[in-house]
Amino acid sequence: MASDPKYQAWFESLSNPSERYSLDEIVYTDQGGGLLQVVHDVQALKRHSADEWKQIFDNRARRNDWPYGSGVWGKKEWVLPGVSDENVVSMYEGHTNLFWAERYGRELGLENLWIKLCGNSHTGSFKDLGMTVLVSQVKEMIAQGVDIPAVACASTGDTSAALAAYAAAASIPAVVFLPRGKISLAQLIQPVSNGAIVFALDTDFDGCMEIVKQVSERDGIYLANSMNSLRIEGQKTVGIEIVEQFGWEVPDWIVIPGGNLGNVSALAKGLDLLLELGLIDRKPRICVGQAQAANPLYLAYQKDFEVFEPIAARQTVASAIQIGNPVSRDKAIDALRRYDGVVEQASEAEIMEACAAADRTGLFNCPHTGVALAAMQKLLARGVIKKSDRVVVVSTAHGLKFTDFKRNYHEMNLEDMAPAHANPPIDLPARYDDVRDRMLREIDLRFGS
């Protein structure tokens, strides 16, 4: 099946709905410099009933019928209906596991705590969900004869890993701009391995963003950052998937970490479509967790979003959200207003302790997930989240991409804190008696009554 002309989508200005562009145009912002969003012809989508859509999605999931087995492309009509199947660039992203964190929840007094593991994905973060859509659209345009010399992004690490992988799969040149020394070794080596042109610049994320905007404006390089609203279309499947995985039931809370704030906007956009098309009839509440070191949304929330002031983000272990001037702030604020949203912040110590406590119950969290876990715990302590609530925490990346901070934590190499759950390896000579004594002592210490 080629692209389906029954379903239409286009770019639309957020502030002026009559300003529209075809998805085949290279355009990132409206005439006033504001963000665009992708809008779908909902009337056309309504030709299927809610039950029919559920059936269609359920039937496609995880099958090998190209490209519909992917969590994103199984919902192609809702995401990017105009791209032809042969130009889809997919690595079967999505359908990540949503699991019941029974022991961790029990320790917090929450019976119904679930973790959506978006990091169990091709490049180890949720960025795959958006990048498959963007790179597919680029491949489609190149096939139509549009001149696109390369695709580029500024990144705090995960966007560049996803761009490099999908561009490599499609044989499209990729250029990435990274803040030198501010991303993990795993994140750096991903685009390097995938053959992207990797620049490590002596600046922060916001500085890399300035450079990529210039090469896109002046040199015709295609911009892959989340101000490009195509990525939001793929990422919005996370909210749809969570509901789908609960048998189309809506949880009470979805907690998500936020930096550039594209992901929370996307989460809400997916839920919007579920509501509009009648697949669900109530809303979850949304909580965005921010690192205290990079908390402009939190500060704006304290003032009921009447003002938004960009800040200079300070260093945080949650490096992917070390962003002081988030591009998707208007979309995010709008989303939080629609979903009775809350913003909470977490200090460095709170982030690391939340990660470590949850890791002890069998998880393996990235620091951004730690931000969401810490935020969730604070809302629970304040009674905003109720013990009977069904809570989903969106885990945004795989913990294996972020082992440095865990190592510093467990080896107790931290300046201002004494870790509560440090578990350094035990150095001993290889003598049975010594090992046995210590082993029995440790078992008793950790699990004895």
Ligand SMILES: *Cc1c(COP(=O)(O)O)cnc(C)c1O
């Ligand atoms: C990109 C990213 C985030 C933040 O998402 P935004 O859309 O920028 O708010 C959080 N966690 C990880 C692991 C990321 O890569």
